[in-house]
Amino acid sequence: MPNVIEPITAADGTPLKKKLARALFRSKIRAAGLVLPLFAFILCTFVVPIFALMVQGVHNDTFHTYMPRTAEVLEDWDGSSLPGELIFATLAKELAKTKKERTVGKVATRVNRQYSGARSTFTKTARKAVKMEAPFKNAILKADKKWKRVEFWQAIKLTSQTWTPAFYGAALDYELSLNDGFERKAEKERIHVKLFWRTLVISAVVMGFCLLLGYPVAYLLATLPLKTSNLLMILVLLPFWTSLLVRTTAWIAILQSQGVVNDILVWIGVTSNDSRFSLIYNMTGTVVAMTHILLPFMVLPLYSVMKTIPSSYVRAARSLGATPTWAFLKIYLPQTVPGIGAGGLLVFILAIGYYITPALVGGQSGVLISNMIAFHMKSSLNWSLAAALGGILLGGVLLLYWAYDRVVGIDNVKLG
């Protein structure tokens, strides 16, 4: 006789397994419902805007939106000789149309980014295009001599392409041309790669200084009796709660050439009144101010890790004959690695995106890539280039994060 196992059933006769799954499903939905507002918030204010901006780095449809037919006929142009009457005629018609709709400026600004001086050529020709008659080629060539240049047309064709790698190229100091592809910019015009490197170096230096200064402070906080350490903790937290701008301007007052530090140095005779040190409006100023501002982000994770390390371990090592240095290196330091990792990562990533402090105290040598992004976002309105620069920065940070995970392991990070 075959041994049939009856499924266990609940009181109402449904199998227990099904019943359990149903109950779990219900509680999962409830849990998801609790997370949903936060998820929607992050999606709307973080994921979508970042994604939308990233798209701008490779997508610019200004030309295609306002002069769609010109963009279409340019697709068939060979790119090596002056275009024919058809392209000129389409251009003339659409210039007249954009003139009427007041959109010619948008197109002109877009082309001007690819070819300096194109702006006035477009607006000037558009003004005349309203009255132009066939043959359009002659009429347009007469309106401005730039139309005779093949390079000008190549630049227009490049800007008429909606999806373009040109902005990412520009963000890495490469120039896109129609026939030759990417070419490195002239030495004097390269700037972004230099700024990316500078940003990485300054961030690393700031991280190093924060670790150097923060480690002893965190150790002191973790080992002193609670009463004293609480008082010291307030000294760490007070600046942390003070506005960024206040702290930055305070550094200006302290470090400027007529400032406190220089006054003291002159007074004790380290330097003369005429040769005061330049401590601000350069890289020194940026590093000093950023280190101070980011220090709590190093101290706090370190402190929370050190707090959990029993002092008996080091004592045991010492009683077994280790020197103080050896006991520190072999026993104490390895146990604080999660705190160093967390603090270092926090400080480094925050430093990479810093822009107000370098803008105020950076002068010319202390300016970072984020200042350039802010500039293109706020002043030049070249959002596509800003997006490309931001995209590279984001990619770089993710890459560093990945490398960190490989070397140290992200599970080893303790944020408090």
Next chain:
Amino acid sequence: MSLNYKSIVAAATFAGLISGIAYAGDLTVVSWGGAYTKSQVEGYHKPWMAKTGKSIISEDYTGGLAEIKAQVESGNVSWDVVDLELSDAIRGCDEGLFEVIDHSSLPPAPDGTPATEDFIDGSLSSECAVPNIVWSSVYVYDSSKVRNWNAPKTMADFFNTDAFPGKRGMRKNPRVTLEFALIADGVPTSEVYEMLGTEEGLARAFAKLDTIKDDVIWWEAGAQPPQLLADGEVIFTTAWNGRVFNAVAAEDKSFEMVWDGQIYDLDLFAIVKGTKNLENALDFVKFATATEQLAAQASWISYGPARKSSAPLIGTYHDNPDIQMLEHMPTSPAALKNALANDFMFWADNFDEINEKFNAWLAG
């Protein structure tokens, strides 16, 4: 299918730029802050509010079109009237960020001269904006500080680090900075822009700047240079003449302006496209740029009125009858001896490219 991400980005930027929601007044006027906004509040806002019984919210910004672009593209316009530099007015008009203002609808001068002839020549070149003042970039020194040199007199002195050793403040912007360099290098003002348009001219300007590069402290906001000078951080600084005048007249500083090689420019009012207060905005702009109002503002700050008919009405500083305002204007005969008008068309065409070179030069 057209992607709609632009408005998303614009909305996100906008949210980032404007923290908190301003309460709705009848009109929001945005300007550069400090002594300049004060002069506008006294000269334009208060009389307009008294006349119409409506309220004005005055906000500050640091120039540029980013906030305006974000507002227009997200369709969430909270600024109505904005005070702009001419090149920004033209660029913003090109990009469709401003309402078109019919210049013939502006009030005529008291003697009946139509507005289109009353505004100084070339100042109505943007159909979206109405000029209010003429301002100027000059350089300044502090005569109360004892130095072992005689007072500087020319633009060349600014670049002469042998005779005038010390730090210099300059605006972190290729505009004006490059022109100053060429003027100091001996280029006549009438040829400056022609020369800047060529590769060699540009190289010459940068070469001149190279000679003082290590001595420059770069400033960005208009309130910085008087501060740098007062702190003794710099011996000279370029500055906007009205800010300097304010430091002298209102804060008793002994700053001296050097008018040689000054570059003058316009500030204009424009109305942000899509404003909900279009009628108020138009009325305000027409009112503020009328002859009497421009003259009234000039008693608070030494910027020249953009209307010719305002000049005879200019009197003395509002709380000191000893200061004749006309003498401190960039448009006074003494100040115009060796002066240059900012060529906004040149900059509208070439700003992006030259600025890239300027930034690379700065970082190099």
